[in-house]
Amino acid sequence: MKDSDYSAQLPPTYDKVHRHEMFPETTHDETARFNFITNLNQHLSTVSAGNRLAYEKRVRPDFQKENGRDFNNRHEVNQAFKSDPYWQTWSALRRNTMEMRHQAGRSVVLRQINTLNKKAEQLNAGKSTLQLNPEIKSPRYASAVDIHCQPGGYHTEICEGDVSVGANYDSGIFVTTTGGVGPMIDGGGRAVAKAVQDKFPDFKPKRILDVGCTIGHNVLPIAQAYPDAEVIAVDAGAPVLRYGHARAQSFGVNNVTFLQADVENLDYEDGYFDWIQTTMFLHELSSKSIRHIMSELGRMLKPGGLLLQVEQPQYTPDMDLFEQAIRDWDCLYNNEPFWSKMHGMDAKKIMRMGGFKNENYMEFKAAAETIDGDVTKPAKAVSEDHGREALWTVFGAWKS
Amino acid sequence: MDRIWSVEIMKKLNVDYIADAGKKAKGKRPWFLDNPEVEKVLSITMAVAGELAVARERLDTLERILESKGIMSRNEIESFLPSEQDAQERQLWHAEYLARIMRIIQQDRESLETAPDMNEAVEDLAKEFTKE
Ligand SMILES: C[S@@+](CC[C@H](N)C(=O)[O-])C[C@H]1O[C@@H](n2cnc3c(N)ncnc32)[C@H](O)[C@@H]1O
Numbered sequence: 001m002k003d004s005d006y007s008a009q010l011p012p013t014y015d016k017v018h019r020h021e022m023f024p025e026t027t028h029d030e031t032a033r034f035n036f037i038t039n040l041n042q043h044l045s046t047v048s049a050g051n052r053l054a055y056e057k058r059v060r061p062d063f064q065k066e067n068g069r070d071f072n073n074r075h076e077v078n079q080a081f082k083s084d085p086y087w088q089t090w091s092a093l094r095r096n097t098m099e100m101r102h103q104a105g106r107s108v109v110l111r112q113i114n115t116l117n118k119k120a121e122q123l124n125a126g127k128s129t130l131q132l133n134p135e136i137k138s139p140r141y142a143s144a145v146d147i148h149c150q151p152g153g154y155h156t157e158i159c160e161g162d163v164s165v166g167a168n169y170d171s172g173i174f175v176t177t178t179g180g181v182g183p184m185i186d187g188g189g190r191a192v193a194k195a196v197q198d199k200f201p202d203f204k205p206k207r208i209l210d211v212g213c214t215i216g217h218n219v220l221p222i223a224q225a226y227p228d229a230e231v232i233a234v235d236a237g238a239p240v241l242r243y244g245h246a247r248a249q250s251f252g253v254n255n256v257t258f259l260q261a262d263v264e265n266l267d268y269e270d271g272y273f274d275w276i277q278t279t280m281f282l283h284e285l286s287s288k289s290i291r292h293i294m295s296e297l298g299r300m301l302k303p304g305g306l307l308l309q310v311e312q313p314q315y316t317p318d319m320d321l322f323e324q325a326i327r328d329w330d331c332l333y334n335n336e337p338f339w340s341k342m343h344g345m346d347a348k349k350i351m352r353m354g355g356f357k358n359e360n361y362m363e364f365k366a367a368a369e370t371i372d373g374d375v376t377k378p379a380k381a382v383s384e385d386h387g388r389e390a391l392w393t394v395f396g397a398w399k400s
Numbered sequence: 401m402d403r404i405w406s407v408e409i410m411k412k413l414n415v416d417y418i419a420d421a422g423k424k425a426k427g428k429r430p431w432f433l434d435n436p437e438v439e440k441v442l443s444i445t446m447a448v449a450g451e452l453a454v455a456r457e458r459l460d461t462l463e464r465i466l467e468s469k470g471i472m473s474r475n476e477i478e479s480f481l482p483s484e485q486d487a488q489e490r491q492l493w494h495a496e497y498l499a500r501i502m503r504i505i506q507q508d509r510e511s512l513e514t515a516p517d518m519n520e521a522v523e524d525l526a527k528e529f530t531k532e
Contacts, residue, residue: 032457036450089442091432096443099425100450107421114409145427153426159413335427 011042011178018183021250022119022243024109024167033104038175040097045178047090048326054086055322074315074340077325078332095333098149101175105168106151113164116243120163123246129257130245136260138236141286145335154214154237166215166243173217180368180390187368187390188279188310189218193225194369195394196275196308205229205274209300211263211293212281216244216256218310222277223256229274231256234263263293271302279310280392282350283342290342291353298354301399307354308396310366314347347395356397363395 014034017023026034055077063080064070071077081087109116124130137143138155146153152165173185181187196203206229210219213233223231233256235241245258276297282290301307315324331339348361368390410417433439466472482490499506511519 028461029454029458032454033450035457036453039453040446040450088432088434091430092439092442093446095430095432096446099443100447102425103422106423107417110415110417110420113415113417114413143426146425149425149427151423151425158415158420333430333432335425 009042011038014038014174016179016183017174020184020247021123022116022163022167022170022247024112024116024171026108026171030104030108034171034175037097037101037104038178040100041176042178044090044094044097047093050086051081051090051326052322054084055081059084059087071321074321074324074328077321078328081325091329091333094329095149098176098334101172102149102151102168104175105172106164108171109164109167113158113162116163116167117159117161120242120246121161123249124242127245127249129248129254130241131257132238132241132260134238136236136238136262139262139264139286139289141289141338142236142284145337147284147336148330148334154235154240157239161242162239163243163246164239165237166240169240170215170217170243170247177390182368184217184220186217186221188366188392189221190369191366191392192218192277192279192308192310192394193221195364195366196222196306197225199364200306203275203306205306207273208232208275208277209234209268209273210256211276211278211297212284213244213258214240216241216248216258218279219256219277220248220251220253223253227255229255232259232273233257234259234261234266236260236262264289264296266296266300268300270299271305272300273305274302275306275308276301277308277310280312282309282311283336283339285338285342287338287341290338290350294350294353295355298356298399301354303399305399306396307351307356307399308394309350310392310394312343313393314345314395315343347393351395351397355399357400360397360400361395362397363393365391366394367391 014026014031059077059080060071063076071080138153143153143155150165150169152158154165154169156162156165158164170185173181174183177185182190205226208222208226208229208231210216210222210231210233213219213235214237216233219231219233223229233241233244235244235258238260241258241260245256248254248256248258278297285293297307312327313319315327327343328340330336347363348358351361352358431439433442463472463474463477467474
């Protein structure tokens with residue numbers, strides 16, 4: 001390969017991250033450490049390609065020999081992979097890389113925790129667009145394990161007014177996505193906003209609800225695309241909301257209210273919202289809550305309103321079992337307990353739980369939208385890093 | 401760049417930023433290799449690899465700054481030829497460095513080479529020396 005061929009695949013350096021006012025400061029070496037982990041993630045996607053070979057050359061033939069049949073489902077593939085040495089090494093490296101990323105982010109954030117908390121306090125002071133409610137407890141499915149190995153989850157507060165888990169989250173997305181979601185880590189939100197504007201030019205939503213907003217990075221582009229809309233961004237975690245609201249202020253976005261609440265019990269009247277958006281949210285629920293939340297979302301949406309959900313692709317019968325199994329990795333080994341179950345569900349069935357009709361169902365792909373001429377154009381992955389790529393499936397429906 | 405923390409503030413907030421940075425995520429950790437000890441070594445190795453990359457990047461920054469100020473050129477580094485004396489000192493450094501990091505193998509070899517009385521088990525000696 002020529003140098004120029006390699007260049008096309010190199011991820012952007014961490015200095016390309018947009019430094020909004022809340023963004024944790026990084027020293028030279030902290031930046032370099034993030035650069036290393038970004039490159040390690042990029043490299044691991046090439047390591048991951050070897051799993052396909054291990055699967056075709058030994059995992060699958062060995063299974064067939066032993067059982068006199070092929071795999072029936074991804075669970076059998078996952079089980080068989082467990083004793084394959086190539087998969088083991090890749091898995092050990094992948095898990096370790098997640099842990100390194102969190103160590104790196106937390107070491108940056110915790111040494112300046114006092115400064116960050118104070119900054120957030122200043123930016124948030126006297127603003128009615130941040131509504132916290134200390135009565136809200138994170139649901140068990142969000143606090144039983146630390147999702148994607150993020151110590152403290154989305155809710156842990158080390159001290160009063162803490163934003164550290166939000167700051168750590170923000171500091172690392174660029175690294176885990178190898179820059180694929182852009183300098184403001186909002187490529188997903190930009191893609192959705194653009195798709196909705198392009199596809200439905202006559203749609204002028206007045207009230208928008210973003211469910212499970214975390215630090216609101218993907219809702220800001222939507223709020224900017226519809227500056228006259230009143231946007232409500234809900235999450236159960238106080239530290240991510242405090243951080244997210246302060247972050248929004250530093251972007252000058254004022255039409256988003258960050259609300260601490262449990263999505264299962266929102267007291268908006270029926271048909272209040274024109275557009276309800278969820279982004280990478282469904283897979284973090286439990287089977288019971290997904291039913292209830294879907295019916296709530298259906299209730300709060302106005303007839304003629306739009307529900308859109310961004311997720312990694314569902315496992316459909318035509319997705320091969322190898323790919324399903326590799327996509328399940330995050331569920332089994334990166335603390336995403338509901339991931340596998342949710343991705344195994346029929347998206348139309350999920351929509352029906354909210355009272356949406358099959359004939360109104362829509363689905364499209366959205367690739368991360370970055371800014372024109374942006375130096376952080378997503379690095380082309382040499383092979384697909386299943387479950388992490390900056391390409392999402394968007395599914396949803398109009399409410400009839 | 402300043403470290404924006406002070407012992408007092410960290411104490412007040414009850415944050416140990418060094419230990420807490422590496423906090424374990426809630427939930428049982430999966431182990432993938434047949435031998436978890438090997439996996440721990442892999443993990444340490446990757447962290448050290450990361451720190452090498454950090455040091456390398458810092459050195460790179462330094463070289464580029466020095467070059468931009470006209471103090472040296474990176475070509476000078478590429479074409480640098482050590483004097484006899486320099487060469488000696490460097491090779492000595494390498495020898496010492498390798499001996500230090502390969503110590504465990506040296507000691508393993510010594511245990512094969514040396515007379516049996518160099519390898520007596522301490523438990524046996526303990527028994528012997530504490531016999532009433
Ligand atoms: C993966 S994150 C969503 C990421 C974000 N929407 C994005 O665009 O990348 C899931 C979020 O949902 C929140 N969450 C989960 N269950 C919730 C509930 N019942 N009520 C409110 N928030 C919830 C979590 O606190 C977490 O911040």
